[in-house]
Amino acid sequence: MKSLKFLVTGIMMFGATAIYAQNEADNTTDRTASLGVKGGVNFSNVSGDDIGDTESRxxxxxxxxGELPLADIFSLQAEVLYSGQGFDVKNPVLLGADEATYKxxxxxxxxxxxxxxxxxxxxxxxxxxxxxxxxxxxxxGEESDEQDEAEDFDFGVAAGATFQTEMGLFAYGRYNYGFxxxxxxxxIRNAVFQIGIGYKF
Structure with missing residues (x-):
């Protein structure tokens, strides 16, 4: 958890510094650095061979x-999100049960x-x-005593599309895949589709 705290703190400091630098410096684009909030729905599942028939949660x-414009058409964007994920599985081969839910x-x-x-x-x-x-x-249907089956860290990729209005409102769709x-x-790898809305200040 210490590494998570350092990472989140670093991103927040980066965002604040980027906004200050962007507002102070001359640039070739009319877009400026921004911070915002976002939220939406997850449709989460997993992919892989070592499991039975899964259903999304x-x-x-x-x-x-936070977004930092670097050119007229190019930006860097960093986010910190709480994300509820997991999956349902029928006849899980690893557990010898009829069904299981991983939250x-x-x-x-x-x-x-x-x-x-x-x-x-x-x-x-x-x-x-x-x-x-x-x-x-x-x-x-009953909570298991074994609650430390999942790995503590997941590295993956995220890709999607966003449409943002001039007022700062935006809507997006994204797919996340874990390695x-x-x-x-x-x-067994995380596979999550997200849709949502947000606002940038």
């Missing part, structure tokens, strides 16, 4: 976003490159660092 994400909550920190195709509309992609903050496993095994010593 619907949850939410919410957090802060996994993360702090996600995506760092994205954004390219504006036209005014207000951008495509974005980049790495995402995810830190598990909560885990709950239910097997055949780290969700459950220890298994081939």
């Amino acid at each position: 619907t949850n939410f994400h919410v957090g802060l976003v 996994l909550d993360y702090i996600n920190v995506p760092v994205l490159a954004k390219v504006y195709l036209f005014k207000g509309f951008s495509l974005e992609a980049g790495p995402q660092f995810s830190f598990k903050v909560n885990e709950k496993i239910e097997i055949d 780290t095994d969700v459950v220890k010593d298994t081939d």
Whole structure:
């Protein structure tokens, strides 16, 4: 958790410094650095061979976003998000049960490159660092005593699209895919589709 605190603090300091520098310096674009809030719906699941038939779970994400324009059509964007994830599985081969539910909550920190195709509309992609903050496993409808099955850290990628109005309101869709095994010593990866709205100041 110390590494998570240092990372979040660093991103917040970077955002504040970037906004100050952007407001003080001359630049060639009419876009300025901004901070904002965002939130929306998660449709989370997993991919991999070491599991039975899975179904997606619907949850939410919410957090802060900061954008630093570097050119007329290019920006860097960093976010700190609380993200409810997990999956449902029928006949889980690892547990020998009829069904199981994995409820996994993360702090996600995506760092994205954004390219504006036209005014207000951008495509974005980049790495995402995810830190598990909560885990709950239910097997055949009852909470399991084994609550430390999932890895504490997940490294992945995030990619999506955003449309933002001149007033700062924006809507987005994004897909996140993890490269780290969700459950220890298994081939199971996070796969999350997100849609949401936000506002940049």
